[in-house]
Amino acid sequence: MTKRLLPSNAEARAEDAFERLGTRSPHCSVPGCGESDWRALTGAYLNIKCYEHRCAQQGRSTVERHHPAGRKNNPKMEVTMAANDHRVMDDYKVDWPEETRRNPEGSPALRAAANLRSARDWLVMIAERLLAPVIAWLEALEKCMRKRHGPRWWEALGLPNMLTGRGAEL
Amino acid sequence: MKVPAPIEQPIALRAYAVPQTGNGSQMTTTNNEGSAPLGPSDYSLIFDTETTTTAEQRLRVGCYQLRKKKELVEEGLFFDPKALNSKERRRLLGYARRHDLKLRTVSEFIEAIFYRQAYLLNALIIGFNLPFDLSRLAIKHGPAKGKKMGGGFSLTLSENWPPVRIKHLSRTASLIDFAAPGGQRSARSMRRRRHRRPPRRGFFSDVRSLAAALTGSSHSLASLARLLGTKHQKTEAEHGRELTANYLGYLRNDVEVTFECSQLLAARYEGFKLAATPVSAILSEASIGKACLREMGVKPWRELQPDVPPELIGIIMASYFGGRSEVHLRRVVSQVAYCDFLSMYPTVSVLMGLWRFVTATGAHWREATAETQAIVDNLKLSDLARPETWAKLAVLARVEADADLLPVRSAYDDSSPAYSIGLNYLTSKEPLWFTLADVFVSKLLTGKTPKILRALAFTPRGQQPGLKLIDILGNPDYRIDPAKDDFYLKLIELRSSVKQQMRSCNNESERERLASEQLAMKIVANSSCYGIFVELNVQDYARQKEQVYFGGDETPRTAKLASIEEPGRYFHPLLATLTTGAARLMLGVVEALAEQEGLGWAFCDTDSMALACPQGMPEEEFYKRTKRVRGWFEQLNPYTSGDELFKLEDANYSLDGRLPEALYCFAVSDKRYALFNIGADGRPVLRKASAHGLGHLQPPYPEAKAPDRVPAPRLALLEIGTQRWQYDLWYLIVQAALAGHLQIVELDCLPGFDAVALSRYAATCPRLLHWFDTFNKGKPYAQQVRPFGFLNAYQARSAAQLNCVELDSRGGKHKRQQTAQSPRAVSPFDPDPAVAVRHCFDRDTGETVTPELLKTYLQALVRYHLHPETKFIGGDYTEAGLLRRRHIRVPDVNGIQYIGKEANRWEERSLTGEDPEAQIRYGAAGGSLTELQERVAIVCRKHGVRRVARAAGLSHSTVLRFLAGKVEPGAATVNKLRKALTAVVIG
C-alpha cells in the first residue's frame, strides 16, 4: 500500500465550509472577483460573497490588521493585509500546535517557532493564492498557443524566449 | 351468471390520515429552491465486519478502505481485543504487517476513521447490508426519535460523537443518518457558527439497496458480483472458526468486492444522469422515479394544491385498491395462453392522459353524477375499444352496491387477519366509492348497471411553470419535453426502439449496452408512475397519538395509534387509484372477451392473464381465438413501435426456438402457480413457478444436494423465479397433478424436509428486539442480541397437533393447552439449525419451546399445494376446479374497517416473527345515522355543543334534538353536521 497521509484537519474544515456555503465549488458572486477559497467566503449558495466584498457592501474597510505570529507571541509584529488573505492566514493558524499558538509562559523557543510558522504560512499563502493560479494560467496559455500557432509558437509570433536569453537580441 | 346468496362480512377500505404536519406546508420550507443538494465529498469509507456465529453475533474483526475518489488512502483491519485470543491477535498482526495494512482496535477505528475521517469529511459510507455492520460497532442503542427516524434505532458508537440512526423501511432499504450532535460538548468545537444550519446527517450507501433499486431484484453480495462481473468475486469461508490468514484474506476480498460493486452500480446510476439526486439518496426504485420528476422540475401535488379538502382525499383513498390477482381454475391442469400487457401501468396512464395531471398545478373536480350514470347505462364492450373512453376515466363514483361485481377487500380467511382483494358481488346499504373503471367492469361482466349516487369528475388544472426538458440517460436523442410530450408514452416508445436495435445488433458489447439502457428505461417508466403517487411512510411513535382520518363518507373520525402514515413527496392518490382501476378494467375486458370467445382463464396477476383452453377445443382453434382476444387490444395501442399491447409471454414458446409450444398451468391460489410444458416423456418442464408462500423459509438443502428424482431445471432458476428447492417442490406438485393424484404429493424424497422449518430475519425495529429482553437480561451489551442481529423463527404446530403432542408426551395439563394458542417460537441466531432450535422460546411468554412442538419443512409444506383460496367459493383445501365469486353483504353495524397501507405478505411475515400489528387499523364505521350521532356526541363532549352548532350553522337546540334522536334530520342537516365535525376536529 502506498503510504498516504490521512486527510488533514483543513479538509474537514473545508467540508464544514462547503456545508455552510451550500456548494462544493463556491466562489464570490460579485462579477470579476473570482475569489474561490472557502476560507474567504461568506453567505450561502446563490448569494456567496468574499469577505472583502461583504465588507465593502457593509461600508467597512477591506484591509485588516493581522498579527502573523499571534498577539501573545509577538504583539508588535502587525501588518495590514487584505481581508480575504487575512481569513486564509487565520485558518492556517488553526493547524498550529495549541502550545505554540498560545505560548502561555512566553517561551522564547515557542515565540521563535511561531515567527517561523507565520513566515512559512505566508509563503504557503503566496504559493497557493498568488502563484498557483498564475502557474495554472500559464500552462493553459501554453496549450492554447500551441494549438493556434504550433509547438514553437513564440518563434512563430516573433517573441523573445526570455528565460534562456536566446533570441533576446531580436 | 347466477349470483349466490349474500353472506355478511365486514369489508376494509383504505383511509386517509391527515398528516400531523399539515398539508404540505412543511415541505415548502425544506425545499430550498434552486440549490443543488450537497452530496458526499470525494472520500468514501468502505467497511465490512465479521462476527462470532453465536447468538449475539459479536464483532471479531473488520476491514476497511478509506478512498479519495478511487484512490486508496488507507486500508486496514480492526478488531475487538476481547473477542480474539492471543494467538489470533498475533496472526492478525502478522497478516497486517505482511499486507501492509493498518491495524486498529475497533474503538480506534471508530474514533480515527469512522468519525475523524468519514464523518468530518462527509465521506460516503459504503457497505453491503450496512445496518448489520453499523450495529456491530455500537456500544449501546436506544429508540431513534423524530419525525423521520421515529420507530428506528439510535446506535451509539462513541460517547464523543453523534449516534448513527437507522430506520428499517423494507427488506432491502433502510434510512441511515447521523443524529444531531448532542446538547453537551461534542468533540467538534462549535466555533464560528454564525449561521444556523441543519446538522450534518452524513451519507450512507448500502450496496444492497442500490442493487435492488437498479437491478429490480434483491441480491446477495455473491450474486451481485456475478451479475455485475466485478474483477474480484466473492469467495466462501467458514465462519465462526479460529481466525486464520485465509479468513482475513476472505474478509479483505469482501471489502474489495463491495467497493467494486458500489463503483459499478454508481456508474449505472450515473448513466441515469439525475444530477440533482446523489446516489446516497437512492434507496429503492421509487427513489429513481422521484429523482426523474425532480429533474424535470415537476412539483409535488401537495405543495401546489395544499387546500384540497381532506374529505376528498379520504374519498380517493377509499376508492383505492391494488392490482387484481386471482385464481380462477384451481388445482386442475389446463392448457393456457399466458399473456401480459405491455408496461401495464404506464400504458393505462397514457390512455387516461395522467401525465397532464402530474404536470398540472393541481386537479379540478366537479359533480358529474347524471352524465356518469348515463355513460354506464349505455356502456358496451365496443366502447372500450375506443381510446376516447379511456381518456374520460378520471371519475370516481359513489355506488349503492346491490350485488354488483366490485373489488372487495376483506379478511376472507377466518384464521388470519390479513386482508385480500377479490372481485366479488357486493351489496352495501352504505354507499361506497369506486373508480369509474371498476364500475365499468361490473357492468361488462354482469350486464347490470350499478346505481350511481354521486360521481366526481377530475380534470387537470393549468400546467406548472418551470418544467424542464430531460435527456433520458443523459442522451440528447432521448429528449423528452414534460410540457409537450406524454412522458410515459415517449419512454415506452424509446424503450421499444432500443429493444429493437438490441435484437438486430450483432456486436456483443453494443448489445449489452442497449440491454442495460432498456432496463434503465423500464425502471424509469415503472418507478415514475403509480407507486410514488401512493407512497405512505409509516412512522412509529413511542406513545399513541390521536389522529384524524377520513374514509369515503366525508366524516372525520379519530383513532389513537402509535403508527402514523406520512405521505411521500409526490403523494397524489388520485393518480394511483385511477391507474390500478384502469389496469383492473383491462383484465376485466380480457375476461369479457374470453367469455365471448368461449375461452376460460386460469389465473390473473396485475398485468397478466392465463387464458385457458376449454375441454375438447382443438389447440389450433384455441390459439386462433386467443389471437382474436389479443388483437382486440390493438385498437387501443397508443404506441407506434409496433409492439403488441396484449402479448404472448415467452413461456408460450419452445425453449430453443421461437415456435409456439403447448403451455400448461397448475394454479393453487392467488399468486401460487406453475407454468410448464409437457416433455416427450410425459414429464413436466417447468417454465415459471412462484415462490409465494415459500420465500420466508431458509433453504432446507443447498442446490448441490438436490434430489435425483427431480430433473434439473431446463432454464435458469432466475427465469423460473424460484430457488432450487422451491423448483423441486413445484416439480413434485406438478408431477403429482399430471399423474392424477392431486391430493397427495410425495415430499419425503426432498432432503432436509424432516428438519424443523426455519426462517431467518433481522431484529429491524425496537418492537422485534423486545422479544429478546428476557434473553438479554443481565448480560453485558456485547453479549446481547442487538439491533439488526439475525434471529431464527419457527412455526409451531397447530393447536390440534399440539394437543396431541401434549397428551402423548406428558399426558398432563399444560398452560398452552388451555389457551389453545400456538407458541410464537423464536430463537437466537446459530448457523447450525439443530443447535439454534435447542434455544427456542416463546416470544410472548419467554418459556422454552421444545423442538417437537415445531413444524418440520414437511409439516409446514405438506398442504402447500392445497392452500385454500378463501376469497372465492370452492377454494377450500380439498376442493378443485372452477372457483365462483362470493356475494358479500356489508353489515349495517361496523361493516367497514378503515385501514392503512396493507401489510405485504402478512402470512409469511407473521410466521417469520414480524409483528401482525404492523397493519394500521384506524377503526370501524357503519355509516348509519346512529354512527353520525355518536360522532357528533363525542365531538360535542370534547368541544362543546355550542361550537359544533356554530360551525354547522345550526341552532343549539337542533343539534341537541339530533343528539337525542328526536328528529330525523334532512340531508342538508346531515351534510352540515358532517362538515362541522371536520371544521371543529381539524381547526
Ligand SMILES: [Zn+2]
Ligand atoms: Zn469577492
